[in-house]
Amino acid sequence: MNNNKTMKLLLNDGNYLPLVGLGTYKSTEQEGADAVEYALRKGYRLIDTAAVYKNEEAVGKGIKASGIPREEIVLTSKLWRDCLGYKSAKKEFHKSLERLNVDYIDLYLVHWPANAKNYNNWKQTNADTWRALEELQAEGKIRSIGVSNFWQEHLEALFKTARVIPAVNQIEFHPGYWQPELVKFCQAYKIVIEAWSPLARGRVFDNELLQQIAKKYKQSIAKVCLRWIVQHQVVVLPKSSSKQRIDKNINLFDFELSEEEMTQIDNLPEMGFSGELPNIWPDRLQQA
Template sequence: MQQIQLNDGQRIPVLGFGTYKATNEEGVAAVLHALKLGYRLFDTAAKYGNEEQVGAAIKQSGIPREEIKVTTKLWRENLGYAQTKEAVQVSLGKLGMDYIDVYLIHWPANAKNYTNWRQANADAWRAMEELQAAGKIKTIGVSNFWPEHLDALLETARVPPAINQIEFHPGYWQPEVLAYCQSKGIAVESWSPLARGKVFGNPLLEALAQRHGKSVSQVCLRWVIQHDVTVIPKSTSADRIAENLDIFNFELSADEMSQIDHLPEMGFSGELPNNWPDRV
């Protein structure tokens, strides 16, 4: 599995396994199957309600803990210094682990929900920096942050974010956020890489899939990683979990990349960092 090096010296695979909505027995089975096939990066969050299932599956697998990277996230209603410290302890308990590999602020505070959103994000980040120094977290980062949120955070941060996980897929890939992060040495990670299923049936993507002898999913995932972005597709289908791994034996041309880049908007979740809890 190809890996990327983060700005903190840690390394993560370019392709991981998303667990959103994977709960109970089905979630455990999906994670176990992914581990068996060779996935080593797993993405969960406190809000997903499945940290226990992810942790249980990793323990059941028998694979050494140090070979696996686990990401979880701080929910946006718990931003603040003390709340962050408490949330990390809760997540560690549910995962059944001594440390978290990657811990992200799930959504930035905003003016609709916090009197001083800059301070809320800064306080959460300070707690994360301390937990990283104490060895409870290996890598700290953010999710769904725009340049304005990152600029504010970097004013007080002692440790820069290593990752920004954002909605990134054909039809909505936030090139301005990508360019900003890459200019700052912040790795970008894609959530919802298949545009909530809207990529299926798209004429361009179907044609490219046929040309390369691949599926539309594989073309989309390949497009993501060729933007130097890591990706965490989710599935509970054994066949799809295997298929998503098989993207390292072909390459999209510069022209094909550009064609996908210029697809019209599709599959956008409607979620924006400054608008929560409402969608656009």
């Protein structure tokens, strides 16, 4: 089988994105820097952070400490939803660039779309924000631009003014909540899907089907879930500061789920949904 350390997906702008990356949410200070350094030395080439994670400086330090050439690394950061708009987007991007201590960012995402609840003209706000990213990309400051948590309604509105189609949409995607209609819509525009919360906030570990499949392949439940995601041709970003887990999470290609098993996991009832909805943020639905 292919070594997933070298597996990449072609983006609609001609760039490539590794199929497996390191998520850094909650990895801060020296722990975060150490996790990034270790992951890069173990073969990871996609590192995912965001301004709101408050760890861009630590991520930058980890990149430098790894000794891996910058051009081999795909570095992602995101613009927080409180900073949308043309001028604000540019200002916040340069802050991220400074904190990361790099000359460019490979993939920069709008973390959440503006919505009617929080903006008088959400469509114009998203369009203005996107125009700022397009200009930064044209200047060579960003290699690929994309979005996160955009539903079809947000994308369709954006398409009316966008000169560049988003390369990526990072969404909540895990067994029990994987938004198949949105995935299908994005794939029609060659927008690559990235998965956040791939283990459904830990809910997957109590699922009987996943337990049975994991036992069959003598794999962990976590690896079964991550493998299911990459077999959907979706980029997975497991987050961890544990060296042992970082090692395991990138080695996903020593087994393969059958079509029947993929369908069984596809059809699992809702579980582990975060309650985060892009059309009403910042409200959270209370989940049992």
